[in-house]
Amino acid sequence: MTLNLMAVRALLTLYAQNGFSVSVKVSTPALARTLGTSQQSASRILIRLEKEGLIERRSVGRVTFVRVTELGLNKLLDLYTDLRAVIERPMDFVLEGRVFTGFGEGAFYVSLPKYRQQFREKLGFDPFPGTLNVRLLSLDSINNRRLLNRIADVYIEGFKNGSRTYGGLKAIHGTFNDSELCAVLFIERTHYGSDVVEVISPVYLRGRFALKDGDKVRIRVTIPKEKVEREEVGGELVSVGT
Amino acid sequence: MTLNLMAVRALLTLYAQNGFSVSVKVSTPALARTLGTSQQSASRILIRLEKEGLIERRSVGRVTFVRVTELGLNKLLDLYTDLRAVIERPMDFVLEGRVFTGFGEGAFYVSLPKYRQQFREKLGFDPFPGTLNVRLLSLDSINNRRLLNRIADVYIEGFKNGSRTYGGLKAIHGTFNDSELCAVLFIERTHYGSDVVEVISPVYLRGRFALKDGDKVRIRVTIPKEKVEREEVGGELVSVGT
DNA sequence: ATTACTAAATGGCGAGTAG
């Protein structure tokens, strides 16, 4: 015997109205409205929940009072802890790709004092003067790059030097080849497409891993919680509807 | 269009296998096994989830890879945040009843130094020498008393004094008539039934509220989170089954 | 105003099976 989603939503709605510590007055039309279903369904669901021992009902004259039982609360807690275990878990975003030689500007930019100082302060390391270019291999990696671009929250500000303008960028910490600290850069006005990432590190990655162009590398970014932005909001209670 | 519970469980299962940052290899028989349903249902659910834009599928030869989309993740986050908003909320347990005069032992016990000292240390106040007896009125209040008895976590230890043994008790902080600090006592070997609570407070409650026997009073206990114990555990992923 | 029954429609389920 398995509850369906509508019954779970009903149970949650009742619980949300303090229906665990206090019996709440519930009419089937009112419950139907908040659940977005029919009065008949609301009636049937209450009967069902009562049969399963998840709620208790008392009729006083014409109005009925409903109270969520401990068994009912435990059902909700089970669902909640299952969801939490999966969702409040660190998420790994892996970027896999092949090293290639870029336009060679990386070393110049990273060495600029105004950038370099910000890297030191905001990333916590003094970057090797140069960026490693990685062309992403899989669709998953390209998708992860797009997501990380949104999640990255280390902002390196641009600046002006006479007539020349230097753009801003965002960065996020990662692990290179599962061993070296690094940061993935998301440069505002880059020459590269969305299948390329530029990486800096306190160490000389090409030397450290004896990398030649075409070698496969892996960058792993771990996001502590559900920091992933939410496009839509949805709104209503238990909104798994469409 | 509303997803049913099985579809939500499928989405959560896919997401749990890192199916958001990486496409995971999924076969309909394997998914069916973990969901406890048939291969046909697993197939139907994947088709449905894809149609709704919650997952993306790619076939590489015979194996298919599934990836949860951002929309899919948001559906899970919606459900999760809805549940969290309701469950991780302070809970109020209200005990309503009428004052009555007991056997008059309260004053004696509370005044015993070994009890009094523990009250001071563990409850943070010096109790007025006497307990107020309240006979609970509603079924809800009696039920709440039972729950609070389980939740109460201030343990006052018993002791011996010569041949006489003084029993232990549990207590929990509350608010008396929505204004005065108090503590509800759960005494191990009490003369009263489960429809009675004994209350202590730093102030003389009978005087403070000019209480006569039979007067209605209200004790409110606020539990910060879901501290409510769980009888059963349940186990499996999204276990709303029976 | 309620609650909840019956009946008919809709939709989900799994066995069988094709590709």
Added chain:
DNA sequence: TCTACTCGCCATTTAGTAA
């Protein structure tokens, strides 16, 4: 092996309606 179709069966839904 796999995916996904059809089909009979059962569960869930809503409309109508009784109490």
